[in-house]
Amino acid sequence: MHDELVIYGEAYNSRVLIGTARYESPTHLVNAIRAADPALITVSLRRQVHENPISGESFWNILRYMGRPFLPNTAGCSTAKDAINTAMMAREVFATDLIKLEVIGDETNLQPDPFNLIEASEELVRRGFKVFPYCTDDLVLCKRLLDVGCEVLMPWAAPIGTGQGPRNPRALRELRERLPDVPLIVDAGLGLPSHACQVMEWGFDAVLINTAVSRSITPAVMAGAFADGVRAGRSGYLAGPMPVQELAVASTPEFGRPFSNEA
């Protein structure tokens, strides 16, 4: 079945986005990306640290070798101004208009700042960026982000790096129901392939994974498991799940049961 993910007019065959952070080695990173077969890989900008093998020129060479489109982020920014300037630098370095916009409002749980997020999104859209805002599951925030020109949303499942899975399923499902035509990518907080499968069954369009893969014992295997989970969840959603029943309904026909009193 032809089932592409379309974001900002660009079609992708995969519904997995994968981050490049917190891998133990470049080999783990490369193998995980291969196994995930992602639509996009997320990257960032940092001051050069010569001791880190997953940074600088060697990291750049790995990225180019993978041949996947980049989704740079503005991780660590807590003001709209910093996020905008980081996005501008990212566009120059990675030669893409795509930007995963992160503006953090609380350092403890790394929760997005809705006010600065909207301000930065509006300005970046004005400057020609295709903004992927990392946001909460707040419906009004999501609507405002759409109002200022975002064509995709990235609501969190749980705080970044926690692996808790969807903390507020009801809010996520309502978001999906209320915004049926907007590409929704669940970002942050997924820990298991079953979490990814679950949100895809709810009708989300894709997931972004990072720590769940990079901090697993075998990242490549976990990346493949997430990709399988995403495919299973998507297929289940498209297949149209049965309605949940309050009472048992026998699956085997009652009619013709041996030893019954039927004539």
Place this chain on the structure above:
Amino acid sequence: VRETMAIIVNGKLQPLPAPATLEVLLHALRPSYPFAVALNNEFLPVASYELCLLSDGDSIEIVNPSAGG
């Protein structure tokens, strides 16, 4: 006597003969490719390096591709 100035590069003090453009600084530092630059917290496009005259106390950020989630 040639004047020197002190600018801050990625949070560290960097002496530099004055006057100097950003291009001169980058030539001296040779950051790995690709990189991007911000001057006093504002993005500076590559096309402006040659004409960007640095001043004492300027703060420069030079960033490279890095891992991110």
